[in-house]
Amino acid sequence: MSEQRVLVVDDEEALADMVGAYLTRAGFEVALAHTGPAGLEQARSWEPDVIVLDLGLPGLDGVEVCRQVRTFSSAYVVMLTARDDEVDKIVGLSVGADDYVTKPFSPRELVARVQAMLRRPREADPVAHVRRFGGLRVDVTGHEVSIDDTPVELTPTEFDLLLVLSESPHRAFTRAQLTEAVWGGTWHGDGHLVDVHIANLRKKLGDDPERGRYVSTVRGVGYRMGRG
Numbered sequence: 001m002s003e004q005r006v007l008v009v010d011d012e013e014a015l016a017d018m019v020g021a022y023l024t025r026a027g028f029e030v031a032l033a034h035t036g037p038a039g040l041e042q043a044r045s046w047e048p049d050v051i052v053l054d055l056g057l058p059g060l061d062g063v064e065v066c067r068q069v070r071t072f073s074s075a076y077v078v079m080l081t082a083r084d085d086e087v088d089k090i091v092g093l094s095v096g097a098d099d100y101v102t103k104p105f106s107p108r109e110l111v112a113r114v115q116a117m118l119r120r121p122r123e124a125d126p127v128a129h130v131r132r133f134g135g136l137r138v139d140v141t142g143h144e145v146s147i148d149d150t151p152v153e154l155t156p157t158e159f160d161l162l163l164v165l166s167e168s169p170h171r172a173f174t175r176a177q178l179t180e181a182v183w184g185g186t187w188h189g190d191g192h193l194v195d196v197h198i199a200n201l202r203k204k205l206g207d208d209p210e211r212g213r214y215v216s217t218v219r220g221v222g223y224r225m226g227r228g
Contacts, residue, residue, distance in 0.1 A: 003027060005028065005047070005049050006052060007033065007039065007048035008020050008030065009051065010057075011035065011057055013034055017032070019107050022110070035060075036064065036065045037059045039053065039057065039065055043065075044072060050076045051069065051077045053097070055079055056082055066095045070095065070096035075156075076098045076099075077098050078098065079093075079099070080101055080103060082103050096155045135147050136213075136214050145162065165223065166225050172223070173224060174221055194222075194223075198215060
């Protein structure tokens with residue numbers, strides 16, 4: 001099995017070197033970049049599986065790098081934020097980041113996050129290869145989503161959330177259950193992570209947050225697949 005690739009983009013070179021060393025010891029192939037433009041070019045040419053992306057970068061900030069990466073790559077993106085600021089987290093997630101880590105952080109924790117992301121099931125499951133909900137078609141094997149035969153481009157995490165919800169239609173999932181299913185049981189974040197990704201997913205599906213055709217809010221519980 002070939003090594004999976006992780007690109008670390010951070011202008012703090014000592015920190016990037018340390019994170020890279022931990023990832024290398026964990027068995028990943030690692031590349032480093034220290035500016036936004038360099039990180040963007042490396043993401044395009046090297047095709048990493050995961051990008052660890054600092055929010056504050058020279059040249060292009062992490063938000064713009066992530067926005068542009070999402071036009072050509074389905075790599076998982078872990079955003080590094082310099083402070084425990086909800087706005088930073090939400091902005092990063094809204095442009096396609098899959099997860100976030102707040103500085104200062106433990107390199108071991110970051111490696112564990114990367115490993116958990118790459119352990120997410122990426123193959124067909126035994127429930128159904130293609131799931132249909134009205135005009136919505138979810139191709140589990142091909143990792144493709146369409147509405148009325150029009151392709152819908154989702155980030156890896158948006159797709160994973162849709163897989164979990166669509167596997168058990170009409171079941172109400174709590175935010176904690178969705179977090180465990182998609183990010184793993186060791187992740188201890190807040191409900192914003194799920195809420196922002198669900199909001200992004202609904203927007204791409206053309207869904208109404210108040211009465212969704214595909215993803216409904218179950219007040220006091222969380223979310224489910226199917227009309228509210």
